[in-house]
Amino acid sequence: MTWWLLTFSRGGPASYLSHLDTARAVQRTFARAGVPIALSHGMRPKPRLSLPLPLPVGAAGCEELAVVEVPDGLPGPAAALRELRAAAPPGLRPLAIIVVGDQHPRPQALEARYACLLEGDAGAVQAAVERYATEVSVVRERVSPKGRRTLDLKEYVVHAAAEPVPGGTRLSFAIRHRDDGAARPQEFIDLIATWAEVEPVMRGLERMRVTWRDLPPGPSPGAERSVST
Amino acid sequence: MNAHAPGSLDSCSEGWVRDEVARLLARVTRPGRYTGGEFNLRLKPAARPRIVLSYPDVYEIGISNPGLQILYAHLNDATPAAAERAYCPWPDMAALMRAHEVPLWTLETMAPVAGCDLWGFTLPHELTYTNVLEMLDLAGVPLHAAERGEEHPIVLGGGPAVADPWPLAPFFEAFFIGEVEHRLDAIVEALAAPSRASRLRALAAVPGMWLPGVSERPAQRQVFTAFSSTPPVLRPVVPVLEAVHDRAIVEVMRGCTAGCRFCQAGMWYRPVRERPVDLVVEAAEKLLGETGCDEVSLLSLSSCDYSGIEEALARIRVLRPGVRVSLPSLRIDSAAESLGRFAADQRGSITLAPEAGTQELRDAINKGVDEAQFEEAVRATFGGGFTGLKLYFMIGLPGETDGDVAGIARMAATAARLAKEVARGRARVSVAVSSYVPKAHTPFQLEPFAGAAVLRQRQQLLREAMPRNVRVSFHDVAASLVEATLARGGPGSDRLVEEAWRRGARFDGWSEHFRFPLWEEAAVATGITLGTADLLGDETLPWESAVTAGVTRSFLSEERARGMRGERTDDCRGGRCTSCGVCGGGVEMDVLP
Numbered sequence: 001m002t003w004w005l006l007t008f009s010r011g012g013p014a015s016y017l018s019h020l021d022t023a024r025a026v027q028r029t030f031a032r033a034g035v036p037i038a039l040s041h042g043m044r045p046k047p048r049l050s051l052p053l054p055l056p057v058g059a060a061g062c063e064e065l066a067v068v069e070v071p072d073g074l075p076g077p078a079a080a081l082r083e084l085r086a087a088a089p090p091g092l093r094p095l096a097i098i099v100v101g102d103q104h105p106r107p108q109a110l111e112a113r114y115a116c117l118l119e120g121d122a123g124a125v126q127a128a129v130e131r132y133a134t135e136v137s138v139v140r141e142r143v144s145p146k147g148r149r150t151l152d153l154k155e156y157v158v159h160a161a162a163e164p165v166p167g168g169t170r171l172s173f174a175i176r177h178r179d180d181g182a183a184r185p186q187e188f189i190d191l192i193a194t195w196a197e198v199e200p201v202m203r204g205l206e207r208m209r210v211t212w213r214d215l216p217p218g219p220s221p222g223a224e225r226s227v228s229t
Numbered sequence: 230m231n232a233h234a235p236g237s238l239d240s241c242s243e244g245w246v247r248d249e250v251a252r253l254l255a256r257v258t259r260p261g262r263y264t265g266g267e268f269n270l271r272l273k274p275a276a277r278p279r280i281v282l283s284y285p286d287v288y289e290i291g292i293s294n295p296g297l298q299i300l301y302a303h304l305n306d307a308t309p310a311a312a313e314r315a316y317c318p319w320p321d322m323a324a325l326m327r328a329h330e331v332p333l334w335t336l337e338t339m340a341p342v343a344g345c346d347l348w349g350f351t352l353p354h355e356l357t358y359t360n361v362l363e364m365l366d367l368a369g370v371p372l373h374a375a376e377r378g379e380e381h382p383i384v385l386g387g388g389p390a391v392a393d394p395w396p397l398a399p400f401f402e403a404f405f406i407g408e409v410e411h412r413l414d415a416i417v418e419a420l421a422a423p424s425r426a427s428r429l430r431a432l433a434a435v436p437g438m439w440l441p442g443v444s445e446r447p448a449q450r451q452v453f454t455a456f457s458s459t460p461p462v463l464r465p466v467v468p469v470l471e472a473v474h475d476r477a478i479v480e481v482m483r484g485c486t487a488g489c490r491f492c493q494a495g496m497w498y499r500p501v502r503e504r505p506v507d508l509v510v511e512a513a514e515k516l517l518g519e520t521g522c523d524e525v526s527l528l529s530l531s532s533c534d535y536s537g538i539e540e541a542l543a544r545i546r547v548l549r550p551g552v553r554v555s556l557p558s559l560r561i562d563s564a565a566e567s568l569g570r571f572a573a574d575q576r577g578s579i580t581l582a583p584e585a586g587t588q589e590l591r592d593a594i595n596k597g598v599d600e601a602q603f604e605e606a607v608r609a610t611f612g613g614g615f616t617g618l619k620l621y622f623m624i625g626l627p628g629e630t631d632g633d634v635a636g637i638a639r640m641a642a643t644a645a646r647l648a649k650e651v652a653r654g655r656a657r658v659s660v661a662v663s664s665y666v667p668k669a670h671t672p673f674q675l676e677p678f679a680g681a682a683v684l685r686q687r688q689q690l691l692r693e694a695m696p697r698n699v700r701v702s703f704h705d706v707a708a709s710l711v712e713a714t715l716a717r718g719g720p721g722s723d724r725l726v727e728e729a730w731r732r733g734a735r736f737d738g739w740s741e742h743f744r745f746p747l748w749e750e751a752a753v754a755t756g757i758t759l760g761t762a763d764l765l766g767d768e769t770l771p772w773e774s775a776v777t778a779g780v781t782r783s784f785l786s787e788e789r790a791r792g793m794r795g796e797r798t799d800d801c802r803g804g805r806c807t808s809c810g811v812c813g814g815g816v817e818m819d820v821l822p
Contacts, residue, residue, distance in 0.1 A: 012245045013266025016254060017469055021261060025469040031521030032268065058255055087521075089469050090266045167248070203251045 001038050004068045004077065005098040005107065005215065006084075011060040014091030019054035025092055026051070026066050032087035035080045038069040053109045053177075056185055059205040063095065065212070067106060100216055107212040108177070113159070114185050115172040116205040120198025122164035125171065128195035129162040140187055153191060156183035160192075168203075246339055249331050257322045261470040262288035265314075265336030268467035269519065271301070273311035274338055278346035278420040280304055280312045281335055281382070285350060285360035286738070291316040292466065293474035295528060296388060297351050299410060302462045308417045313337040313345070314466075317360040318367060320735060320742070326367055333368040342368040346420050346428075348382040350401075352390035355715035356708060356738035358397055359730040365400065372727065374402045374441070379425050383432070385416075392497055393669040393772035396718040396726050398441040402429060406437050406776050407451030408483075408498075410459070439775050447777045452811075456483050456502040457819045463515045467522075474526075476555060477516035481509050481541065482529035486801045486809075486818075487560060489584070490595045490792045491626065493668035494530055496780045499811040500818040501802060506537035510544045517549060524553040532556040534802075536821040561598040561606045578617025579610055585626060586636025592795045593628055595788070600643075607644050611651035618644055618658050624687045625665040625679030625709075628793065634687045637662070638694035645699050659700040662691060664709035667762070668716050670778040672788035674770065678713035678760045681706050707745035710760045711737060714752075717762035719771030724755040781810035 010022060017025060027047050030037050039045035048069035055061045074080065077097035084094040118125050132138065138153040160173040171192060175182050185205060193200035246254070246264070254260040282300055284291030291297065297314070304312035313335035318326060326333070332341045342348060348370070350361055362372055365384070371377050374384065386397060387405040394404045405412070412435055419431035433440050439448035453459075461480050468475075484501040485494070513525045525545055529535055533556060545554050561581050583598055585591045591598060610618050622637045641660050648656040664684050667676045684706045695701045711729075715722060728751035729737075736742035752759050773782070784807070791798060801807050802820060812818065 013261070013264035014469065016260040016264045016266075018259075018261070021470050024471065028268065028467065028469070028521040031523070032518065034518070058260060087268075089268045089467075090270060092469075203248065203255065 001069050001102055002072055002074075003100045003102055003104065004070055004080075005100060006066040006068055007063050007095040007098075008066065008088075009060075009062050009093045009095060010055060010064055010091065011062075011093075012091030014089065015060045016058055018057050019051065022055065022092075023049060023051050023066075025089055026068075029084055029088045029092065029094070030068070033080070033083035035074065035083060036071055038071055052107060053112065053210060055207055056205065059114075059185070059207055061207045063210065064207075065107060065210070065215075069102075098216060104216065105214040107215040109182075110211045110213050111174050111176050112182075112207055112211075113172070113174045113209045114205065114207055115170060116185075116189060117165065117168045117203045118171050118189070118193060118196075118198055119168040119203075120193075120196065122162070122169040124196035124198060125169040125192060126162040126164075128192045129160050129171070131195060132157075132160055132192065138191065140191065142184075142187070151181075151183060151187075153183050153188055157188045160188070162192075249329060250334060250339060253322065253325045253329060253331060256325060258319065259288075259470065262316070262319065263322065263334075263336070264339075267292075267336075267469055268521070269464050270337060270466055271305035271312070272337055273305060276309060276311035278310050278417060279344070280310050280347045280349060280417075280420075281315055281342050281345040282312055283315050283317075283342075283348065283350050283364060285317050285352070285357040285364060287319055287736070288316040289468075289470065289472045292468045292470075293472045294351060294353070295462070295465075295478050295480065298462050298465045298478075300349065300351075300413065301466065302464060303410060303413050304417070306464075308414055310417045310420075311337075313340075315342050315364065315368075317357075317364050317736070323363065323367060323735075333364060343370050343382065345382045347385055347416070349385045349387065351388040352386050352397070353388055354390055354738070355396070355712045356743075357390075358715060358726045359734040359737055361397060361400065362727065362730040363735055373399050375399070377402075381425075383420075383425070383428060385432075389494065389497060392493060392776060392778065393717060394439065394441070394775050395720055395771055396715045396722040398720070398775075399723050401441065403432055403438050403440045404448070404775070405435075405451075406439055406448040408453040408456075409437070409451065410453045411455060412437055412451060441775075444775075447773060447775050449777045450497070450779050452500070452779070452816045453483070454502075454816060454819075457504055458508075460508055461504070461512050463512060464519050465516070467520045475522065476524040476526045477513065477520045477522045478526045478528050479509050479512045479516065480504070480528045481532060481537070482535045485530035485534065486807075487531060487534070487597060488595045488788070488798050488800060488807065490593075490672040490788055491584070491623070491665060491668075493671050496670050496672075496785075496809075497778060498530065499779060499809065500816060501534075502819040503536055503821050505821065506540045506544070509537065509541050510548075513541075513545045514548050517552065523551055524555055526555045526557055528557060531560045533559050561602055577615065578619060579615045580619040580621055581606055581610070582621040583640060584621070584623055585629075585633060586622065586638070586640055587633045589795055590626060590629060590633045590636075592797055593792045594626055595792065595798055597797065597800075603640065604643065604647065607647045608651055611648055611656050616652065616656045618648065618656065620644060620658065620660045622660065622662050623665040624662055624691070625684050627665075627667075627673055627676040629679075629687075631687070631690060634690050635694050637691060638696065641699045641701075642696045645696050657700070658698070659702070660695065661702050661704075662688070663704040664706055666709055666713045666716050669770070669772040670776070670780060670785070672785045672792060674717070674785065675789070678710075678762070680760055681710055684709065705740060705743065707748075708737065708740075708743050711745075711748050714757065714759050714761065717770075717772070719762075721755075722757065725751050725757045728754050779809075779811040779816075781808075784809045 037047040050067050142149045158174050163170045190200045301312050304310045315335050383402045385403050386401045391404045415435045422428040422431045437451035482503045484498040584596045644658045667673050688703050729748050732747040734747045
């Protein structure tokens with residue numbers, strides 16, 4: 001078996017897919033392209049495909065990553081990429097395939113950069129971002145089916161900036177991924193919206209770039225990589 | 230390749246959606262329901278006429294409807310028209326659309342539905358009727374056809390529920406009665422007429438079209454006689470969102486002449502027409518590639534009755550490794566002999582429909598299955614590897630007694646015993662019980678609805694008699710009451726639908742959304758008694774003034790009489806014509822040699 005790292009962009013209508021639906025769309029694209037995915041063992045075999053960094057519903061992603069195990073002996077990745085592009089649904093575009101050995105560590109996200117458009121008073125949003133920069137600690141509680149958890153956004157969200165643009169304010173920031181997890185983009189957006197007293201409804205959330213640990217060099221330009229040896 | 234400049238907002242955000250829509254999408258559950266983006270979506274933004282096709286339920290249900298796929302593919306691929314789609318927004322989205330005054334849009338172009346030339350609804354069953362009104366209202370199209378003008382689309386209804394179009398008559402300009410594949414070109418041509426009035430006149434001339442208040446005689450149900458020689462849809466729209474059905478569909482046969490006396494579909498889709506096995510297998514191969522599915526569903530009203538079933542199963546299974554074949558509708562008498570082969574390498578569960586609990590009642594409803602066949606089918610199910618068996622029954626059938634209901638529990642006990650013996654306890658049995666609703670154009674069309682009290686008493690009886698190791702579920706009696714009222718509604722029954730909708734009724738087929746008190750209030754306001762039908766005895770029935778189904782009243786009356794006497798009627802596929810009235814004038818049974 002061989003592991004492929006497929007980079008792809010998600011935009012347009014595909015932005016509104018959930019993580020599981022995105023994974024299903026990638027899997028379906030492989031099936032339509034006639035590129036087989038290896039199956040897990042057991043009574044109910046599942047395709048060996050994973051998207052290591054879920055993208056929020058409603059967000060576009062400029063360079064997402066899918067880790068796929070394929071059987072040996074397939075045609076080269078260039079031919080497969082052509083077929084995948086032809087088979088993909090609107091808004092989902094395969095960008096590149098990096099072939100890695102089956103012993104290679106799985107890539108792990110280090111930092112992801114986001115941007116979105118917030119409606120409302122641009123000055124207030126800018127003031128909220130400046131306030132965030134001066135705060136030492138911004139603790140928020142996260143409630144999920146797994147229970148309650150507190151996290152300090154300052155430990156995760158960095159490089160926050162606000163810039164007036166037609167229709168609102170462009171808010172950009174980066175989220176660091178640590179061993180204990182990461183903040184969610186919406187948590188930071190909600191914080192800024194609350195402080196700025198604007199509607200927490202944002203448009204055009206976009207993950208522009210992800211920095212990965214253990215992503216080997218490949219044919220895809222524009223991605224930052226940090227390869228551990 | 231990704232060419233965005235770091236720190237910019239362009240690149241993969243394509244600006245494809247209007248801002249006002251984007252604001253709503255950010256605030257609803259499952260926004261992917263409203264954005265399209267499926268595999269094989271067709272986009273013809275400059276084409277005219279622009280036709281919107283709708284299924285009045287949520288996206289995940291509507292996208293799984295094969296009928297809409299046929300219309301969509303034909304209109305886009307074989308006519309100059311552009312066909313787009315819109316489904317019923319979920320209540321959270323509907324509330325936001327109203328609050329922000331954003332009209333319903335289509336998935337293809339995100340453009341307002343109201344700007345189309347023709348808005349076609351597939352009407353699957355009565356409990357979607359309030360959703361039709363909801364969609365019209367959300368689109369900004371006046372509810373009543375009489376209030377629409379040149380700037381509004383013509384609203385056309387079709388699908389199985391138009392067997393009685395009266396409950397929706399004032400909301401539609403026209404209804405197409407029957408199978409429409411061979412009339413789509415004529416409908417598109419009619420839309421080329423220069424004015425709304427002339428378009429309606431042209432549509433009225435299309436065979437099968439019934440225009441409320443305009444047509445002087447009932448429309449003859451249309452039969453697609455070229456079904457057998459026409460390939461099924463080979464490039465269906467494939468959802469990226471998880472839908473209720475995720476499989477490639479090949480319709481192998483249309484129509485069923487088994488003659489079950491309660492079954493509207495069995496009377497409505499006559500005569501039987503079968504596709505050649507070669508056509509079916511070629512379609513399956515093409516569809517596996519186009520859809521990326523690993524399961525092919527051989528669709529029909531009774532797939533084990535398809536003459537080429539065994540050859541088709543054998544050939545499809547070897548098309549590619551791991552491909553699964555499902556038969557969504559099985560009659561027990563025909564299934565028993567096929568299940569052994571069908572079940573090979575299968576997992577999961579299967580549904581069998583004995584319908585009634587005793588031989589007497591099964592004979593009365595002409596459900597051709599006896600106890601021995603039932604046991605054989607259950608043994609074949611578990612012997613073949615299935616680990617789940619769902620048995621489907623109805624209560625409230627004409628002539629039913631408490632003894633017949635107790636028979637359901639006995640059959641469930643038999644199935645549970647066989648699960649233990651054959652599957653060694655690894656299989657489970659469940660029973661689904663629905664309430665029988667008499668339907669138009671069936672032998673039981675004049676029978677009274679059993680009523681809520683009787684149905685609830687029999688549900689309780691069944692709960693107490695059912696073996697402990699069998700899970701039983703019931704259909705909501707109140708929903709059946711509404712369904713029974715609308716299934717045989719006459720002129721004026723539309724007031725009940727409109728009143729219920731105005732009071733907030735939506736998604737009535739969904740237990741979490743169905744609110745019976747709203748229907749009770751609407752019934753009081755309109756003076757309509759729930760659970761009754763507008764029957765006029767031997768005079769013309771309300772639906773007969775709109776629809777000529779093909780099966781004759783004399784045939785239906787004779788079948789009803791035979792049912793009351795407990796007499797069976799054989800399937801005409803065996804060679805003996807039952808004189809149902811459908812065949813003739815170019816319409817004939819078309820089965821494989």
